[in-house]
Amino acid sequence: MELSAGALLLSLLRPDMEAVLRQCLPPEVELRYGTALTDVANRSDGVTVTLQDGTVLDADLLVGADGIHSTVRRLVFGQESRHLRYLGLHTAAFTFDDPDVHAATKHTFCLTDSIDRQMGFYALRDGRVAAFAVHRSADPTLPDDHRVAIQRAYAGLGWVTPRALEQCPPAVDIYYDQVAQIELARWSAGRVVLLGDAAYAVSLIAGQGASLGIAGAFLLADRLAHAPAIQRGTAEFERLWRPVVEDKQRNARSMARWFLPSSPIDLRIRRVMLRLTRMPFVSGYVTSILAGEDTKLTDVMRQASGTTATPMVA
Ligand SMILES: Cc1cc2nc3c(=O)[nH]c(=O)nc-3n(C[C@H](O)[C@H](O)[C@H](O)COP(=O)(O)OP(=O)(O)OC[C@H]3O[C@@H](n4cnc5c(N)ncnc54)[C@H](O)[C@@H]3O)c2cc1C
Structure with missing residues (x-):
């Protein structure tokens, strides 16, 4: 784990992050590995999920946080090609x-x-x-x-x-x-809501997909806790979070040229940009952009109850 640039950027491997998140789960949360969803029955008052081994589970809300190739999204919102x-x-x-x-x-x-x-x-x-x-x-x-x-x-x-x-x-x-990237007209339908890459993958070019997954989960939980009804909570989550995510997606698309230069001129410009980032003032500025400081993301997190800006995972 490495901290850099005034502790704004934290670099860690995905398995380490998963392990930390798992350790934070309360004991009553049941984890099941080696299985997958095969069916989702979405009702106005709840959701019924069938797993590969035939297990049937009833819940108030299904949160599909199953990544860019989400099965929940395919089952509830349609084929991947429509959203990718x-x-x-x-x-x-x-x-x-x-x-x-x-x-x-x-x-x-x-x-x-x-x-x-x-x-x-x-x-x-x-x-x-x-x-x-x-x-x-x-x-x-x-x-x-x-x-x-x-x-x-x-x-x-x-x-x-x-x-x-x-x-x-x-x-x-x-x-x-x-x-x-994943783009959907709506992130929720009835008692199913998508989260993280499943709903709004920004791509590795943005370098903030993990942060947007974790911060999005926090915001969703916060909005659900404060909403009078589940659908109101998921709608409020999307209202606050969608502008943040769409901003990151647009930035990533425009950064693609510099992420991977496609001509000798682009390559030369990128070299100059990278050299500039070694200068202390510019380095701090670039880091603050990467870390999301003073962006819509931190504004939204501040709005969510009882939060302050935290270092973002990059
Ligand atoms: C090469 C690369 C580099 C990246 N670098 C960065 C970076 O530096 N910083 C950053 O913030 N982001 C980075 N990202 C993006 C980041 O990895 C993702 O945005 C982030 O992991 C999304 O988190 P998620 O929880 O939404 O989805 P995922 O991390 O994809 O997790 C989804 C989980 O769901 C599980 N799953 C899938 N299908 C099913 C199913 N049917 N049933 C049960 N479980 C299922 C998967 O096994 C997985 O554990 C990078 C991505 C790539 C590809």
């Missing part, structure tokens, strides 16, 4: 062991300086290296073999990338997906 906006990029992430690459990338997030494809490296505390890759592709279709696709797409990039590609794990240990 492909941003023209494929992305992948994996970890590997290499003491030399670990030493070379320690304390820094290193990116290749390249056009239309880019790899990033980050040394983890346990000695492994996290690799992150993104490349342009007009075709949103995902490849059958992720390892082979990565080795092809990033072949020829210099520095430590040949070693990373050589040590790329089998497909089962690789994260591989389209870079996309």
Whole structure:
């Protein structure tokens, strides 16, 4: 875990964050792993959910926080293709062991300086290296073999990338997906509400998807606790949160050009921008933008009862 820029940015791995969230759950919350939803019956006074193993559960509200490829969304709001906006990029992430690459990338997030494809490296505390890759592709279709696709797409990039590609794990240990956003006309229908990437994925370009998931969950809980009826709570959550999210989605789309340069000119401009961020004043400004300081997000969180602005996860 690393804190930087006056504790505005907190960098941590997703499994660590999940573990912390799990530890915070009250004992009466029951967790079930290795199962999935197969059916949702949405009624005006409640919701009935059927699980893969045949279990039937009745609840007042179903919160679909099941990610960008949400099953809850498909079952209640229709096919994914109606809501997914492909941003023209494929992305992948994996970890590997290499003491030399670990030493070379320690304390820094290193990116290749390249056009239309880019790899990033980050040394983890346990000695492994996290690799992150993104490349342009007009075709949103995902490849059958992720390892082979990565080795092809990033072949020829210099520095430590040949070693990373050589040590790329089998497909089962690789994260591989389209870079996309989710846009829905409504986030709730009756007694079902979507949350996080399932409702409003902003994409990795925004760098705030986890924050928007967690802060959104807080706001939803807060609005439900204060609403006279469940549907009023979910509507109020959406009224407050949608402008924040749509702002992030717009920013991410306009940042895509700098996130992955597509021409030598873009690459040169990005180099200048990155050099500027090393200057103390500019660095603080960029960090405050990344952290969401003085944005609609913190305004909304302040409005929610009893909250003050907190560092955002990036
Ligand atoms: C490469 C990459 C880098 C990123 N970097 C950042 C970053 O630096 N900062 C940041 O804030 N965000 C980042 N993001 C975005 C961030 O990961 C997501 O926005 C965030 O994880 C969304 O959280 P979520 O809980 O909504 O969905 P998810 O994290 O996708 O969680 C959904 C959960 O639902 C489970 N699930 C799915 N389907 C079912 C089902 N049918 N039944 C039961 N469970 C199910 C999944 O197993 C998963 O555990 C990045 C994303 C990518 C792809």
